Amino acid sequence: MKKFKVVNNKTHSVCGQAEMMGRAVYTQDYEVPGSLVLKMLRSPHAFARIKKIDTSKAEALNGVKCVLTYKNVPHVAFSRAGQGAPQPSPIDKFILDEYVRFIGDEVACVAAINEQIAEDALKLIEVEYEVLEPVLDYKTAYKSKNVIHPEEGISQAFEMGFRPKDNVAASYEMEVGDVEKELAKCDVVIEHAAETQAQAHAMLEPHTCNARLDEHNRLVIYSSTQTPFHVRRIMAQTLGMPLSQIRIVKPRVGGGFGGKQQFHGEMFVALVTLRTGLPSSMIYTREEVFASSYTRHPMYISMKIGADKDGTIRAIDCHALSDTGAYGEHALTVFMIVGSKVLPLYNKVKAVRFGGRVLYTNHVPAGAYRGYGAIQGNYVLESAIDMLAEKLHMDPVELRKKNSMKEKETSPIFEIMGEGTKGTAMIMESCKLPYCIDRGAELIGWKEKYPRKQVGPHKVRSVGCAIAMQGSGIPFSDMGSCAITLQDGGFYMVRCGATDIGQGSDTLISQIVAEELMTTVDKVIIYSSDTDLAPFDVGAYASSTTYISGNAAWKTAIKMRERLISEAATMLEVKEKDIIFDGKTFKAGNKEISLFDLSNKLIYSAPQHQVAVTESYIGHVSPPPFMAAYAEVEVDTETGEYEVLDYVSVVDCGTTINPMLAKGQVEGGITQGFGMASTEEVIYNSKGQLLTNSFLYYHVPTCKTIKHLTTEFADSYEPTGPFGAKSVGEIGIDTPPAVLCNAIYNAVGVRINSLPITPEKILKAMKEKEGK
Amino acid sequence: MKLQFFLNGTDVVWDVRPDEYLSNALRRHGIFSIRVGCDESICGSCTVLVDEKPVLSCSVLAITVNGKHVTTVEGIQEEVARLSHFFGEEGANQCSYCGSGMAIIIHALKKEYKNPTDEQIRDFMVGNICRCTGYHSQFKAIKAYLAEGK
Amino acid sequence: MSLRANNYYKATSLDDAYQKLKDNPKNAIIAGGLWMKKTGLSYETLIDLSELHLNEIKVNKDEIHVGALVTLRDFETNPEIKKLNGGATSFGVSEVVGPAFRNTATIGGSIFGRFPFSDVIASLLPLDVTVKLYPEQSYSLEEFLNIKGKVDGILTEIVIKKEEGKGYFHKVKATSLDFAMVNISISKRNNKHYIAVGSRPLVASLARKAMIEADKGDFKEAARLAAEELSYLDSNNISKAYRQDLVKVYVLRGLEEVNK
Structure with missing residues (x-):
């Protein structure tokens, strides 16, 4: 392993202390005191057309300053997805619309001088609905007579199979080789299908934004967003404003996980503040976070896997249906990842096929969510691999090792599938997956514990495993940039677009810059994510931060070092190549100048100029992080209840820029993924209302959920990454559903094919099996 | 209504509505450590001490703390700085929205037990949801913090 | 709102x-x-x-008087309560969410609400508990739970009879912040068994037939009866049948535990 001084060493989060100590750091803390409070009237119907809406009584209420309905806001379709341009999601949402498409959809927005008046005003809005028959099952939504998007003016930026008249938001098909032919030649074919639920992000800070006009009447919005630059661009287009008149500031964000990649209240605070001239604020209630923001895409995925008797996997056939809910945010891109970041794991196949549809329903819209597509695909694929191992009488660990990706190998899928578009061919320059598999097996004690041990009259312990891959940003799409200025006093000001949403990007970018400039993190002052003051970055999504933004920062720091040497050479009147710089002093023979003196002279004596550099980085590949995961569970055979005794993760994400934060990403991902696998049940009633709309009913893991986590990193170096790093934000979340499913099967012989895997489902399946 | 109480040791008099919750009143007066995560008595991020006992400020009517002592993270800054050092050591602060509430609960834990067992630590932490870390690093940080100086 | x-x-x-x-x-x-x-x-x-001084726990020779405003946390940590029912009553109440929640929630509020999911009610029901109201009314906890319609009055205190015994409390839950799927609460004292089952999802009740069978020593049959004699319902995340399965298992385990 290469030796570093700052990178790959322990560095505390640069903002953790201020946050914990209660400083004003989050979006709500920046609200202008006395701001108008925005409250939303939301649809009580899963699908309806507004026949009549009368807001006169609400407007007449003392203290109400503005009421927005579809009649008085711009009627311009846009996508709330918060992606680059051209947008790979259907352009299918209006700020407010004549149609409401799920219970919780926006009907009218009230701005009043306080919360009580705003709430009272909501009750005074009279709405007459034409209630329409909703579509509540995505499996039967295709070509239903009930069309969710019958309206004019919606579109797709490029061909993505968007067929609103058929309730199709997007569709995709691909095939490498001839799958049918290969499957026919296989000794063993496994067929498997399973379903995933609409997991909630449940970030602790609710979606929050506030607006004010600055002294030049520019619109300034503080928002808990993952994508400030996309918000500015899409808002300008939708509201018909020049980009130059909008500034988006992202303060500290209290968790995002993809849920804040999309728009939330930004359009509404913008319109209210533009119309009234007054500052305004909108904070989602917890119920709104659950029922009126976004969820993970529920999916039904079926797979066929064919193999030879010796365990060589020859073909994989995967078909999926996805539920995007009422609007198509990330419909296509999430769907494609089910194939593109899952199927290449088993790259030795002769043929692979993937395809299916993403359907509109009258459910809460689905959107970006950490591990999107990958966690759904991984659950089904990695369950099927265990089924295949059983049929082949092979150890599932051995089967995985035999068939999975290795260093210097590739998969044809990389070139065919990207995110919404064509992909990019790439060779795995770093892939320590075989090591991860072996090391994880050793840590969990696979040989001794597989498949099960009876430990009490009604207690069984077992182990389960799965492997996973992700990506590091989207090649030729995700761009990050960074600007560094040398300040007098010899420290650096770093401005970057990378969006810290709690994952720690400010910290690791400081480390990257400090490492390259041979200094310490305290000499690097970082300011990020403000469209007025920071250079462009796509934002925090698609595991792009470490790799894309990190590379941008590294590139900029390298440029700064070169500039410093050139400035020092001029000042010392020596050649650049003769200068040795150790981060503090420039030496050439017997001449030397300290960085401190250089920085002061540059500003105050000669040549009196600012040393500033800016660089951008666009990925040409997306090197996947890999991991192997194992869990030991204890199952109560009388009740189906289980607990996780240990969850072992061995991860290859190249160099860990910040080992503790990288570990935090993995462990946080594991726990969130485990919530999806085990307790985060999503329940709609027959009218399409989300019932699990509160922490009282939606059960995220607590500190008692997983007894122990063991997390290690493989010694790995990605040559295209900053100091050898790959991204690590999503990989952790991918494995828990499959690992748990496999461990439960190994314990009690039943495979649970819908998430979450609840004790009740386990017990029921056990009884059915006994009954047979 | 007039509310008189001791906020972090200082005698204050505020005007509050009869139906106003303590979380709202505190934030309205610039006590930003109150992070309201759920506003429905579950997530724990708005935890404060009332007469040295941790309570959920989103669920206590402001007027009911009349005459009492309310302590927030602003009142125990040195202690929280120390705790946050251990969180930093373990990489246990990600978004940190839960951090202030967690700091208050750990303050209460430390008061109640001299040498808490793992089970007792978890019994205190359990009402404070963290969606980022998976709790493991927080747990280790808290243990190290409690062990300091022993 | x-x-x-x-x-x-x-x-x-x-x-x-x-x-x-x-x-x-x-x-x-x-x-x-x-x-x-x-x-x-x-x-x-x-x-x-x-x-009104309703936040006090007073103990005399035979009884523990718990004021309506005593918080769950003060209740569960009280040394006398900890001794009660082999610690099971204190444990049951400690299963409610987290300590900050329990520092706010009160015994009176928990009982007066007669919440179906209540761990507090389930914990107390197998004991000899009297509910006192103002204007002067006095009910056994079981009677109080069975009052039809709105209760007229203010709950002032509960009185728990001090008796030596062994206890068991078990809450089946998805996570520690969840409501109980079922909660099973058992007390054995003076060679008599008291079995309460709550969150069915109906307010806790005593399983009387099961109690008789348990006194006879047939714990398996008692467990079966507990799952049968009370009414159970489907709710969003859990079926009636699964609730009954859980009750069968945990009543048996509880009876075995209190008879160890």
Whole structure:
């Protein structure tokens, strides 16, 4: 392993202390005191057309300053997805619309001088609905007579199979080789299908934004967003404003996980503040976070896997249906990842096929969510691999090792599938997956514990495993940039677009810059994510931060070092190549100048100029992080209840820029993924209302959920990454559903094919099996 | 209504509505450590001490703390700085929205037990949801913090 | 919707509080105040009982008197309560969410609400508990739970009879912040078994037939009966049948435990 001084060493989060100590750091803390409070009237119907809406009584209420309905806001379709341009999601949402498409959809927005008046005003809005028959099952939504998007003016930026008249938001098909032919030649074919639920992000800070006009009447919005630059661009287009008149500031964000990649209240605070001239604020209630923001895409995925008797996997056939809910945010891109970041794991196949549809329903819209597509695909694929191992009488660990990706190998899928578009061919320059598999097996004690041990009259312990891959940003799409200025006093000001949403990007970018400039993190002052003051970055999504933004920062720091040497050479009147710089002093023979003196002279004596550099980085590949995961569970055979005794993760994400934060990403991902696998049940009633709309009913893991986590990193170096790093934000979340499913099967012989895997489902399946 | 109480040791008099919750009143007066995560008595991020006992400020009517002592993270800054050092050591602060509430609960834990067992630590932490870390690093940080100086 | 109330009133006596409560159907007593905003109701006057010394636990030779405003946390950590029922009563109450929640929630609020999911009610039901109200009324806890319609009065205290015994409490839950799928609470004292099952999702009840069978020593049959004699319902995340399965398992385990 290469030796570093700052990178790959322990560095505390640069903002953790201020946050914990209660400083004003989050979006709500920046609200202008006395701001108008925005409250939303939301649809009580899963699908309806507004026949009549009368807001006169609400407007007449003392203290109400503005009421927005579809009649008085711009009627311009846009996508709330918060992606680059051209947008790979259907352009299918209006700020407010004549149609409401799920219970919780926006009907009218009230701005009043306080919360009580705003709430009272909501009750005074009279709405007459034409209630329409909703579509509540995505499996039967295709070509239903009930069309969710019958309206004019919606579109797709490029061909993505968007067929609103058929309730199709997007569709995709691909095939490498001839799958049918290969499957026919296989000794063993496994067929498997399973379903995933609409997991909630449940970030602790609710979606929050506030607006004010600055002294030049520019619109300034503080928002808990993952994508400030996309918000500015899409808002300008939708509201018909020049980009130059909008500034988006992202303060500290209290968790995002993809849920804040999309728009939330930004359009509404913008319109209210533009119309009234007054500052305004909108904070989602917890119920709104659950029922009126976004969820993970529920999916039904079926797979066929064919193999030879010796365990060589020859073909994989995967078909999926996805539920995007009422609007198509990330419909296509999430769907494609089910194939593109899952199927290449088993790259030795002769043929692979993937395809299916993403359907509109009258459910809460689905959107970006950490591990999107990958966690759904991984659950089904990695369950099927265990089924295949059983049929082949092979150890599932051995089967995985035999068939999975290795260093210097590739998969044809990389070139065919990207995110919404064509992909990019790439060779795995770093892939320590075989090591991860072996090391994880050793840590969990696979040989001794597989498949099960009876430990009490009604207690069984077992182990389960799965492997996973992700990506590091989207090649030729995700761009990050960074600007560094040398300040007098010899420290650096770093401005970057990378969006810290709690994952720690400010910290690791400081480390990257400090490492390259041979200094310490305290000499690097970082300011990020403000469209007025920071250079462009796509934002925090698609595991792009470490790799894309990190590379941008590294590139900029390298440029700064070169500039410093050139400035020092001029000042010392020596050649650049003769200068040795150790981060503090420039030496050439017997001449030397300290960085401190250089920085002061540059500003105050000669040549009196600012040393500033800016660089951008666009990925040409997306090197996947890999991991192997194992869990030991204890199952109560009388009740189906289980607990996780240990969850072992061995991860290859190249160099860990910040080992503790990288570990935090993995462990946080594991726990969130485990919530999806085990307790985060999503329940709609027959009218399409989300019932699990509160922490009282939606059960995220607590500190008692997983007894122990063991997390290690493989010694790995990605040559295209900053100091050898790959991204690590999503990989952790991918494995828990499959690992748990496999461990439960190994314990009690039943495979649970819908998430979450609840004790009740386990017990029921056990009884059915006994009954047979 | 007039509310008189001791906020972090200082005698204050505020005007509050009869139906106003303590979380709202505190934030309205610039006590930003109150992070309201759920506003429905579950997530724990708005935890404060009332007469040295941790309570959920989103669920206590402001007027009911009349005459009492309310302590927030602003009142125990040195202690929280120390705790946050251990969180930093373990990489246990990600978004940190839960951090202030967690700091208050750990303050209460430390008061109640001299040498808490793992089970007792978890019994205190359990009402404070963290969606980022998976709790493991927080747990280790808290243990190290409690062990300091022993 | 945020909580709405026009006035706040600090009662000077129980009678004062009761009169105020009767004044207007939109007046209400604040107990802990948790989840009041979840009800979406508007109130005229909120009545505070905090001056009435209802937050005390008093112990005499035979009884423990627990004031209505005693918090769950003060209750569960009280040394006398810890001794009760082999520690099972204290443990049961400690299963409610986290300590900050339990520092706000009160014994009176938990019982007066007669919540189906209540771990507090389930924990107490197998014991000899009297519920006292103002104006002067006294019910066994079981009677109190069975009162049809609205209870007229203010819950002032509960009185728990001190008896030597062994206890068992088990809450089946998805996570520690979850409501119980079922909660099973058992007390064995003077060679008699008391078995309560709550969150079915109906308010806790004593399983009387099961208790008789348990006294005879047939724990398996007792467990089967407990799953049969009480009514169980499907709720969103859990079926009636699974609830019954859980009750069968945990009543048996509980009976074995208290007879060790």
